Amino acid sequence: MATPSELRDLETRSQRYWTLDGIPERVMGLVWLLWSAALIAEDALPRSAWGGVLTMAIPAVLVVSGVGANWLIRRLKERLSYPRTGYVGYPEPSRRQRLLAAGVACLAALSLATLILTGRAEGMERVISPAIGLVISLAFLVLSLRQRAPHLLALAGVALALGIGIGMLKLGWRSLNWLFIGLGAASVALGLWRLRRYLAAHPRETQA
């Protein structure tokens, strides 16, 4: 007879399947590299009209890259993973989950805007890298535990180590660029390694 723990393991198989091929990690890494490239370009450009345009374009780059990443992951899975190990359709998030995610995002944006508008953001550049590194690390830790995916612990460790390490270099706001470059490179490398292993373990077969 199956134990409740064995049943729980079977129920969460589909969640682990999402990162089995390394595609989400690879695309997420590319998005982070794109973000850091946009931030570096904005920083490097002189304060001219073009610099202003780029500054205004950055929020759009962030949003479009998020949507584009989702699209790219699905297209790559359709080409590489579904023909090998099958297709899984994931349940849509419930209304409550959507509201919670939107609430957390609004709260974070509001807190940041308040800090900047009230002039309390001074000195934030010293802690921004360790703080963001810690938040990303905790997110990977939660994901790793929920999905029982130990490889995500490696990214949690990298995020924390990079956040603290880059923070110690005292690069100011530029530390964020380096944090995303490091995280992006680590994520792409992990994704490529997992994709290679996945492709070797699952040669393509025709659909049943």
Added chain:
Amino acid sequence: MSELDRVIHEPARLRLVALLSGVKEADFLWLLSESGLTKGNLSSHLAKLEQAGYVEVEKTFRGKIPLTLLRLTRSGRSAFAGYKRSLSALMGD
């Protein structure tokens, strides 16, 4: 033991129902690779689950390739939830 659903209680079918409970839908190939069953066995157990009204089978195409999509029905989800409750009660959780 009498409270456990006999259709779901069979180990291979329990595996299939538990796998499907975590997804909106999945294709035959995914269930085949995750369940470790043979194609014949998988088809036979899916037919029993479909007969009991627990699984819905949709035959479609992805491009020119045939695709068999499977999903738990509402009654399948409710039967699985009931099975888990009975199992927990039996195990004294």
